[in-house]
Amino acid sequence: MKRKEFARLSALEALKRSKSAPTIVVIGPSTSGKSTLIYALVNHRIIGFIKVGIGNKSQTTIIPCNFVFDERIEKDEHFAMHVRIKDFSVKDVHIEILEQLARLFTSNEMCAEDTLESIDENWFKSILEPEDASYHLGNIKDKISVDEFKESIADALDKIENIEPSFSERVKIKKKELTQQKVKISDIRKMVFEDIWETMETDLLGRYFNWLNTIGVQITNDLNNLLNSDRAIGDICEYSVNENEAFLYGGTILEKLFDPFQPFSLIIEDITLACRPRREIIDRSEERIPLRFCLRDTMGLTQIGMDSNSIKDALDIALNCSPDSILLLLNLEERDDVIAESCSAIEEKLSKASRLNVPVNVIFTKADRIIGNLINKADKDTVVIRQNNYDANILDAINMMENSIKQYLTRFSQDNLTWLSLRYLEESIDPIQLALKHHGSDRLVRFTPDGLYQNIDEMIRETQRRILPVGITTPLFVTAINADAPVIEMKLAGQLISNIFNLIKFNLTEDKATVNGYTITTKYALSGRSVVAYYNKLQRGQGHTTRANVYGNFSINMKRMLNNILSKEIRDFHTLFEVQAVSTVLDNLEATEVEHLVETFNKNQQYQELAFNNINPELVSGWSDKQRNTQILHRALRDYFSSIEKYNMVMDKVAFNLSYGNERIRKEIDKIYQKPISYDQTMREMQETYKNIFATQDFADIIAEEIGKAMTDLVNKMIINI
Structure with a gap:
């Protein structure tokens, strides 16, 4: 089937719309092939400027980066970038x-x-x-x-x-x-x-x-000079890797920002880069849907080896990013016991991923090196390895490797798993490909870029499918009035559930066990290292537990505590819909677009009658077509949010924002952390500040705002704004 032509976007427009694209978080220890994976996805005009951290040194940038891929971006050489800054660490x-x-x-x-x-x-x-x-x-x-x-x-x-x-x-x-x-x-x-x-x-x-x-x-100052823009740091800007264009030249900017030895991690929160993906993956993707996805590269495992605790930390970081899917790379060259231990760690985190309906896809990498080593050890007439040695031993070597992988899989139950090479040679100079071609083996594709692109494409499709309501198989295409704003907005009227907010406030400020759980009660001074570790983990949605012999100890996980209290007092979305606290706002759509959405959601007319139950017919008779269709869509979305997975996804995101992600809360906490006071005093004041925030009406407003925003983000993942 011929690929459908899609309306073109500038890189800037693609970045602004990226929030609704499926998000895959990629994690992997040093040398697992994470940088190589990114290299294989970013188009050839851009990648040459960001491969500073790619190579044998296994040192990559410690700034988290979102790579937004959208085939609708007109030119390979154009990209847009948003550099989000933070206070100097x-x-x-x-x-x-x-x-x-x-x-x-x-x-x-x-x-x-x-x-x-x-x-x-x-x-x-x-x-x-x-x-x-x-x-x-x-x-x-x-x-x-x-x-x-x-x-x-x-x-x-x-x-x-x-x-x-x-x-x-x-x-x-x-x-x-x-x-x-x-x-x-x-x-x-x-x-x-x-x-x-x-x-x-x-x-x-x-x-x-x-x-x-x-x-x-x-x-x-160095960052300002590097970005070479009249705009303030933090604005979204569009660049070109070609010089003398209408856009600013961005080649040097990419080289510096992705240089792992630059100091910018101390003032940059994260980077979002929007560009076209490589042509090879575009050609493989769904013909009727534009290829668009966000690959988030976290900083969790860039500097360290593969072990159980690191894998668990990395999965925690990934899950706290509110992803739609996780891709975990594991290096087959690691020792057997290390890989086995890592697989056991994965099993511990799969239950949390399942609760959030986030699939964890595992790719074992460096298969080509393992196979090369096995063939080198096979019987041969000479120390020199010839093509006929590959031809004779390739299938046995692959079987041995796959048997090892099967042993690892006894440690965790995982269907979304494969193995690949991630190092690609031309067939004529690759003895593995020549040997597999000689045998007519279908494993040949695992040693070519097609194997990777096939897996990524399937991952993107499955990720998108999980987001959609039951019965809908492809994203919904609409044209919004304002392309930069959400197509559908969900709002929560906090005043209608003030009794629930009062219970949350009581738990957080009056319940002694809860308050003592997040404030510092020890009389001993806290270690500076512990305070820095806690703060850095807080920014990633993680908790921190100390086990010091000579300093004061604490064990605090703000996100988990807030999630537990939210789940206790708001048990499901049915409660919120029942008291009409949730509203569906379609101000960003013309009536014809709303009708199109309703036709898709309401194919079998299943929501037609439900939507108008208990509503005064006299009122409905005066409604416009758009108002009636809005009510039908509202009823359909009520069903969509009735699943426990959707509830968990929203509350998990809200809990992180209430612990740090919300701008107002973050400013208050950062203000304390930046004060030139002792680490012990810093930690005590930060946690007391939380208690003060929780006691305010403003906090209740933030809860309502964050629930509405999280529901809005999830709904808009179903939609492609054209």
């Missing part, structure tokens, strides 16, 4: 400085002058490029003055050296307090140093924090 850098400075101070016998003399370019590298690669400042080292840093901390170090009781006396006291725990003397010294630093007068540390914040200013 000052405390991420400060904790590194504090710990390294404590070690240096104690190694210099608690002498301020010797400590300052020891601070050189070499020592400073540990600050600019921390061991855990949580950020990178090495590329702007020439713009960060070591001398100014030394001057900014000189008075503080002098204060610590001459404090009473002395530093050494404080170490002895702390050691005595910790006689029950086995704590190294170096750790005790570090704790004492941090305790003194964090209780120091503001005027002694003001110059230091000014120096620290100039790093954020420098990064922001």
